[in-house]
Amino acid sequence: MDIAVAVVLLVLVAFVIIVLVRSVRIIPQARAGVVERLGKYQRTLNPGLTILIPFVDRLLPLLDLREQVVSFPPQPVITEDNLVVSIDTVVYFQVTDARAATYEIANYIQAVEQLTTTTLRNVVGGLNLEEALTSRDQINGQLRGVLDEATGRWGIRVSRVELKAIDPPHSIQDSMEKQMRAERDRRAAILTAEGTKQSAILTAEGQRQSSILKAEGDAQAAILRADGEAQAIQKVFEAIHQGNPDQKLLAYQYLQTLPKLAEGSSNKLWIIPSEVGEALKGIGGALGGFSPEPPAGASAAGGAPTTPAVPASAPSAGTAAGTAEH
Numbered sequence: 001m002d003i004a005v006a007v008v009l010l011v012l013v014a015f016v017i018i019v020l021v022r023s024v025r026i027i028p029q030a031r032a033g034v035v036e037r038l039g040k041y042q043r044t045l046n047p048g049l050t051i052l053i054p055f056v057d058r059l060l061p062l063l064d065l066r067e068q069v070v071s072f073p074p075q076p077v078i079t080e081d082n083l084v085v086s087i088d089t090v091v092y093f094q095v096t097d098a099r100a101a102t103y104e105i106a107n108y109i110q111a112v113e114q115l116t117t118t119t120l121r122n123v124v125g126g127l128n129l130e131e132a133l134t135s136r137d138q139i140n141g142q143l144r145g146v147l148d149e150a151t152g153r154w155g156i157r158v159s160r161v162e163l164k165a166i167d168p169p170h171s172i173q174d175s176m177e178k179q180m181r182a183e184r185d186r187r188a189a190i191l192t193a194e195g196t197k198q199s200a201i202l203t204a205e206g207q208r209q210s211s212i213l214k215a216e217g218d219a220q221a222a223i224l225r226a227d228g229e230a231q232a233i234q235k236v237f238e239a240i241h242q243g244n245p246d247q248k249l250l251a252y253q254y255l256q257t258l259p260k261l262a263e264g265s266s267n268k269l270w271i272i273p274s275e276v277g278e279a280l281k282g283i284g285g286a287l288g289g290f291s292p293e294p295p296a297g298a299s300a301a302g303g304a305p306t307t308p309a310v311p312a313s314a315p316s317a318g319t320a321a322g323t324a325e326h
Helices: 002-023 098-103 108-125 130-136 136-156 171-245 249-262 275-288 317-326
Strands: 024-027 029-036 039-043 050-051 057-059 070-079 084-095 156-168
Touching: 002 024, 024 029, 029 098, 039 098, 070 108, 070 156, 084 108, 084 136, 098 136, 108 136, 108 156, 130 136, 136 156
Parallel strands: none
Antiparallel strands: 024 050, 029 039, 029 057, 070 084, 084 156
């Protein structure tokens, strides 16, 4: 009897524990649970402590309300110019209605993947390869608009769609690389030519400025030299006039200047002016102590010489000689 009572008590305790376990549920933060009562939707559980009716209420698997990131495998897409490109997509979505996500769609992740693939093919199919490679923002916007509109009744909000990679065929990649390399070479050649042009312009400008400055410097130097020579000549002229030189000194200075006429290897012939004779006469007179006199018979005006008149009473030379002998 005691054994039977103990067994009954154990059974009751176990039943109470099971009832408590089935009745008390704790929903974590950012999770949501759907409760079915007798197989029918009853309510959605929010985070916190909740009480269920054992064996009547059933709690379905909890749904994650946080934003989820799903990366789909590469999908082949045909562009408008009949080129097959492989596109990887990343979808950011969030469950906003646990009831709709549970009862409106069987597998919302698979549904989002298939919808993304079909929409991507429709959008990229209307673009050529160049537009598909350069219009990522436009493609992302169109995909997000279509997915958000289609998944709204599933209790899902698509916040963002990104194209992770667009891989064209290898032959197209090689052609694009060659094109880009040629474009870079062209730009490099243009920049080099521009640099050479600018360098030549600056060099020519510098040479022009240098020539101008050099010419101005030479002109200033010539002016200064001319002024200096003029002042020197003026000083010499004033000194000569103040010293009152005579004809002999001037003739001597003139003779000292003559040898300079023969300087230089190119001087093969030089002409002595007529004044040299007069200068030599002046020098000779100065050194000999007498001044040259005009020859006998020469007229004062420098005319032709005349025969001097001999008196009739004067004896001849022969007579004078004979007289002396006697």
